[in-house]
Amino acid sequence: MKLDSTVSAVVTGGASGLGAATARALAAKGVKVAIFDLQEEKGKAIAEELGGVFCECNVTDDASVDAAFEKARAAIGQERILVNCAGTGNAIKTASRSKEDGSIKHFPLDAFNWIIQINLVGTFRCIAKSAAGMLTLDPMADGERGAIVNTASVAAEDGQIGQAAYSASKGGVVGMTLPIARDLASESIRVNTILPGIFDTPLLAGAPQNVRDALGASVLNPKRLGVPDEYAHLALCMIENGYFNGEDVRLDGGIRMGPR
Numbered sequence: 109m110k111l112d113s114t115v116s117a118v119v120t121g122g123a124s125g126l127g128a129a130t131a132r133a134l135a136a137k138g139v140k141v142a143i144f145d146l147q148e149e150k151g152k153a154i155a156e157e158l159g160g161v162f163c164e165c166n167v168t169d170d171a172s173v174d175a176a177f178e179k180a181r182a183a184i185g186q187e188r189i190l191v192n193c194a195g196t197g198n199a200i201k202t203a204s205r206s207k208e209d210g211s212i213k214h215f216p217l218d219a220f221n222w223i224i225q226i227n228l229v230g231t232f233r234c235i236a237k238s239a240a241g242m243l244t245l246d247p248m249a250d251g252e253r254g255a256i257v258n259t260a261s262v263a264a265e266d267g268q269i270g271q272a273a274y275s276a277s278k279g280g281v282v283g284m285t286l287p288i289a290r291d292l293a294s295e296s297i298r299v300n301t302i303l304p305g306i307f308d309t310p311l312l313a314g315a316p317q318n319v320r321d322a323l324g325a326s327v328l329n330p331k332r333l334g335v336p337d338e339y340a341h342l343a344l345c346m347i348e349n350g351y352f353n354g355e356d357v358r359l360d361g362g363i364r365m366g367p368r
Contacts, residue, residue: 167230305360
């Protein structure tokens with residue numbers, strides 16, 4: 109897909125981290141960008157910086173997502189590109205015994221469902237609604253109609269202790285990539301997913317330096333945290349390379365996560 113000012117994009121979770129880096133990379137190519145996020149102040153600042161539009165969006169809510177797409181399309185036109193970066197995580201053991209009093213508890217099911225709703229169902233909700241919009245567009249000169257990039261995690265394959273919900277949600281994103289690519293193939297819409305490793309995002313910003321150093325040292329090569337621009341570079345490759353389709357690609361410096 110040729111990226112220029114005739115193309116519009118939606119980036120969920122675009123107010124910070126991987127999403128913000130991708131929004132900036134797309135805008136640097138001339139693409140018109142809509143930022144979907146719940147962080148209004150940060151989202152508006154990025155949108156203003158890029159000459160795009162901020163759309164407050166809760167990916168777990170149909171009405172919120174519909175309103176965000178309506179606002180984005182009114183401002184910058186129907187998107188040909190969707191990059192799903194909205195997501196979150198938690199860490200709770202499936203069942204555990206208290207060291208203090210021996211009491212036993214299990215992973216609260218509402219907390220499990222919350223992660224699934226955001227990371228998995230929220231991603232699919234945005235894909236389905238964006239793809240339906242892309243179908244209204246004529247193909248570009250190269251025959252393409254649209255491109256979608258999702259964000260999973262290496263936890264989809266190397267889930268650690270306490271990551272049952274997070275790994276299930278990200279494994280679901282990986283698992284649905286090829287079927288969705290097949291669903292949309294006849295309409296010339298491509299779908300790919302990135303599995304990031306340990307990246308230097310706001311999630312890690314508050315961690316002590318020794319913790320950050322240890323995490324970086326655990327990477328095979330290079331021994332450092334990933335930077336959001338590296339994610340953005342791969343996302344743009346998936347969008348621009350017309351033969352990239354139905355793939356789930358780890359971006360992790362070769363790391364394989366241990367149990368903890």
